[in-house]
Amino acid sequence: MSAFQSVLITVSIIALIIMVLLILGLSWGISFQAVAVGGVTCFAIAIASTVIALCIGVVGIFSRD
16 A cells, blocks of 8 residues: 555545544534534545545556556
């Protein structure tokens, strides 16, 4: 795994952790709109970074001779 893939996977994990914290934030008094927008944004970031990391890995596999 390349260093860039490691960074992307780390970003994905951090985004998912923030999403969980936002969901827990409902019980801490954060408004539902903020939780919904933040959760969707974090989920989108996690999905995008994971897909990019997977694409880099697949391209790396097929570019080997």
